[in-house]
Amino acid sequence: NAGVTQTPKFQVLKTGQSMTLQCAQDMNHEYMSWYRQDPGMGLRLIHYSVGAGITDQGEVPNGYNVSRSTTEDFPLRLLSAAPSQTSVYFCASSSWGANYEQYFGPGTRLTVT
Amino acid sequence: KQEVTQIPAALSVPEGENLVLNCSFTDSAIYNLQWFRQDPGKGLTSLLLIQSSQREQTSGRLNASLDKSSGRSTLYIAASQPGDSATYLCAVQSKETSGSRLTFGEGTQLTVNP
Numbered sequence: 454n455a456g457v458t459q460t461p462k463f464q465v466l467k468t469g470q471s472m473t474l475q476c477a478q479d480m481n482h483e484y485m486s487w488y489r490q491d492p493g494m495g496l497r498l499i500h501y502s503v504g505a506g507i508t509d510q511g512e513v514p515n516g517y518n519v520s521r522s523t524t525e526d527f528p529l530r531l532l533s534a535a536p537s538q539t540s541v542y543f544c545a546s547s548s549w550g551a552n553y554e555q556y557f558g559p560g561t562r563l564t565v566t
Numbered sequence: 567k568q569e570v571t572q573i574p575a576a577l578s579v580p581e582g583e584n585l586v587l588n589c590s591f592t593d594s595a596i597y598n599l600q601w602f603r604q605d606p607g608k609g610l611t612s613l614l615l616i617q618s619s620q621r622e623q624t625s626g627r628l629n630a631s632l633d634k635s636s637g638r639s640t641l642y643i644a645a646s647q648p649g650d651s652a653t654y655l656c657a658v659q660s661k662e663t664s665g666s667r668l669t670f671g672e673g674t675q676l677t678v679n680p
Contacts, residue, residue, distance in 0.1 A: 457609075484666040486666070486667070488670075493672065494672070495570075495655075495670045495671060495672040495673065496655070496657075496668075496670040497670075498667060498668070501666075501667065503666075511667070543609060543610065545610075547666050548666075549666060550666065551597035551598065551659060551666075552597055552598050552615065552617050552659075553666065554600070554612045554615055555600070555612065555666065555668065556612070557602075557609040557610040557611070558609050559608060559609045560607075560608070560609050
């Protein structure tokens with residue numbers, strides 16, 4: 454199993470540009486989520502999904518869109534990038550419900566200038 | 567709202583020392599607490615998951631304890647090695663939020679010196 458994969462690994466955007474961060478998992482997990490990690494603020498939940506066609510907002514959803522058309526894929530879209538979105542983004546997956554271990558991807562380091 | 571705090575923020579120890587990392591949380595209504603390891607520039611790796619009904623979990627040189635009533639967990643690392651150098655994060659899965667959501671602390675950056 455490849456586990457959770459993320460592309461790209463690094464990205465530089467100009468303010469106002471849009472892009473999609475890709476996330477895929479091959480473990481047939483129902484639950485997938487996106488976090489951002491910033492110094493002094495830890496990991497914060499952006500959006501999550503409990504299955505294909507079902508998504509919901511996390512703690513910091515503004516400026517981001519998600520969709521879940523398949524079990525395997527959960528892309529994160531930045532509609533109009535802002536410098537405040539400079540961060541490291543992590544995708545995670547697990548079986549849905551309590552007490553399941555979560556698996557994280559390697560992260561995407563995004564810089565918005 | 568659940569809040570998770572980790573103390574200290576950074577720790578430097580000589581090789582071979584036993585050490586304890588601390589994690590506290592404000593709402594004791596949790597499903598579980600998880601400890602993760604993060605190496606520089608890498609993703610998170612799950613180390614231990616303690617369910618709310620459990621008091622501790624062990625994996626090799628790692629032992630994690632949970633005192634739900636006081637809102638505290640500790641991660642004990644025995645006979646530390648330079649390869650243990652990393653950031654250690656704790657996270658709780660709270661009953662106030664749906665299913666699998668995690669609330670993270672900011673982490674403890676551990677350096678083990680040869």
